[in-house]
Amino acid sequence: MPVPPLKRMVSNRGHKPGSSAVWTSSPSKTRLEDSLLEGKQKLPKAPAKSKKKREAPPTKPCKKRLKLSEDSDEEHIAPTVFSDWLEILGHYQINSVVDKLGLAMGLFLESWLSEFLAVALVVVAAVYARYSYCYSYWSKKGVPQAPTVIQFGNAGRVFLGLTRLEFMFRDLYFRFRDHRYVGVYMFTEPGLLLIDRDLFRLVFVKEFDAFSHRNINFDEKQPLNHHLFNLNGERWKRMRAKMSPAFTTGKLKMMFQTMQDCGRELVEVLHEPAKRGEILEMREIAARFTTDVIASVGFGVECHAQRNPDTEFRQWGRKIFEPTLKTRISSLMYRFFPAVAKALQLKNSASGKSGFFRKMVEDTVEYREQHGVVRNDFLQLMMQLKNKGFIDDESKLGTQETDKWKFTMDDVAAQSILFYAGGFETSSTVTSFALYELALNQDIQKRLHEEVDATLKEHGGQFTYEALVGMKYLDKVVAETMRKYPPAGLIDRKCTRDFQLPGGGPRIEKGMVVVVPVYAIHHDPEYYPEPQRFDPERFSEEQKATRHPYVYMPFGEGPRNCIGMRLGLLQTKTGVAYMMSKYEVRRCEETVVPLQFTSMSGVLTPTAGIKLKLVQRK
Structure with a gap:
């Protein structure tokens, strides 16, 4: 109205x-x-x-x-x-007042919105200009580069947990397969993804001095982080020379008797489950076996994790290697934002839980020195480096003869933790993947059974060191397993000086990271036809002779390859050989095919595990 x-x-x-x-x-x-x-x-x-x-x-x-x-x-x-x-x-009066207030408010909002939009446009333009400059680094050098996403570069899906880092590089590798290299960006940091196999040899061997540093960032304030894998420069060189004699053939033979004992216990523990035809988680079976081996060979501790899965040694192993959101964030921060991670003093999975191992090492060393106990294990060799500066009189050669540097207790503890971490995770993972592929390929498993039986018959029913090393088909099975599921899915190196890539390549600046995509190379159809098919014959002497030597690198190559590679292979072969001597693994209704991998872990880890049916051989 x-x-x-x-x-x-x-x-x-x-x-x-x-x-x-x-x-x-x-x-x-x-x-x-x-x-x-x-x-x-x-x-x-x-x-x-x-x-x-x-x-x-x-x-x-x-x-x-x-x-x-x-x-x-x-x-x-x-x-x-x-x-x-x-x-x-x-x-x-109200209508008039409201009209006036509305007019004033409209003018205010219009003015505020205009100012906001102007500021927003300036900010957007500045951000775009900054990232356009950052993401044009490679294009300015005439290097092909992968499409980027502002702020993330090429690492967005990895940082958000949508994929694994080696899978991201695999996709880029095949996308630019016809090039020798491709420029990538880890957020705003440029890096170079290598594709040409001759460049792998260049980085790992020919120009090793220019690419000797690993791209590893860690908290230097933690003494136990200063182990061989993390170190660079002269300190790495000295420590590598000191520790190399610990992994000679003679030392491996000395440790193999302990592995045999663990293999026999593995067969005994699995007798009842196999008799009942139970479905078992093979990752857990392999982890218990490897825990017993590492505890005995590395620390002289008989923890019997195979009979007692809840032993303290096994529990701490789970805590270190069990992927969690906290460890995932810490790992990503140290890789992509190392300065921030160090400022926040973030801890990775190992450094945050290494107190148990340090105390165990200290107590064991103290007991042995007080009571004159000597054992044939890795810790005893580290004690020699602590007390004498060299492992034994026979290895006092070359640099060891003049280098008087001795290990501290922190050095002994750090290298012992690395021995546990490297030996446990790699060997248990490869063992479980090998059992998985044998279950899916019964013809291959049958052939391996025949080789195992023939070897035992020839060596009086025992797996000696020489017998195990002489099992050619077992070696092929393990090699094909590491081809399909490499322990190290990628290898990156940090350039130590400005380096001109030959063949008209770009100049690589000091501090830049170059990446070798191992997982992608191992699944390249040019080198391995039908790469998803499990075929141990790829590693026959005839087929190996036809391939480039740098297209199979499960443990890296050159002076910085895995120092414990031979020990890890020996562990894996021992576990697989003893299991195949008595049992058969079969696919069951709970077996996931194909495997899906979590993005949380450092090594390839199946999301749903590896569940197989274990039965006794007839």
Whole structure:
């Protein structure tokens, strides 16, 4: 209903008390209206005829009805209290005030929005300019580069946990397969992904001095992080020379007897489950076996993890290698934002839980030195480096003869932890993958059974060191397993000086990272036809002779290859050989085909595990 125009109240001089006052229209505003509109004075009371004051009624005052004019029947209620005047103002003033406020607010918002948009455009332009500059590093050098995403570069899916790093490089490798290399960006840091196999040899061997550093970032304040895998430069060179004699053939033979004992226990422990045809998690079976081997060979501790899965040694192993969100974030931060990770003092899975191993090493060393105990294990060799500066008199040659540097207790503990971590994770993973492929390929398993039986018959029913090394088909099975599931899915090196890549290649600046995509190379159909097919014959002497030597690198190549490679292979072969001597693994309803891998772990780890049915051989 439309609001009527404002009326002016005019009193009748001759009206009687109690009679209604009359409201008449006025062509212009009165002073009263002006003052009301401008808010300069309060509303006056309606004028009365007589000077005699009217006594207020004892009850609440009633509102009086007023005619708008004498010739009009329309009436309004006369305002008798302040609230009534406010009601009138509500009818006649609010619309005007709201209009004014709306106009002011609109102008304000329009101005604020314009300023915000202007600032936003400047910020967006600045960000775009910065990233355009960062992501044009390789294109300016004439190097093909992978498409990038602002802020993430090429690492967005990896950082968000949507894929693994080696899978990201695999995709880029096949996308630029016809090139020798391709430029990549880890967030804003440029790197070079190598594709040409001759460049692998260049980085690992020919120009090793320019690419001798691993791209490893860690908290230097933690003494146990200073092990061989993490170190670079002269300190790495000295430590590598000191430790190399610990992995000679003679030392491996010395440790093999302990592996035999663990292999026999593996067969005994699995007797009842195999008799019942149980479905077992092979990753756990392999982990228990490897834990027993590492504990005995590395630390001289008989923990019997195969019979007691909850032993303290096994529990700490789970804590170190069990992938968690916390360790994943820490690992990614040290890889992509090392300065931030160090400032926050983030801990990786091993350094955060290494107290147990350090105390165990200290206690064992102290006990052996006090009681003159000598064992044929890795810790005893590290004690020689601590006490004498060399492993034994026979190895006191070359650099060891003049280098008087001795290990500290922190050095002994750090190398012992590396021995456990490297030996456990690699060997247990490869063993479980080998059993998985044998279960899916019964013809291959049958052939391996035949070789195992023939070897035992030839060596009096025992797996000696020479017998195991002489099993050619077992070697092929393990090699094909590491081809399909490489322990190291990629190898990266940090350039130690400015280096001009030959053949018209770009100049690689000091500190830049170059990547060798091992997983992609191992699945390249040019080198391995039908790469998803498990075929041990790929590693026959005839087929190996036809391939480039640098297209199979499960343990790396050159001076910085895995120092414990031979020990790891010996562990894996021992476990597989003993299992095949008595049992058969079969695919079951819980076996996942094909395997899916989690993005949380450092090595290839199946999301749903590896579950197989174990039965006794007939």
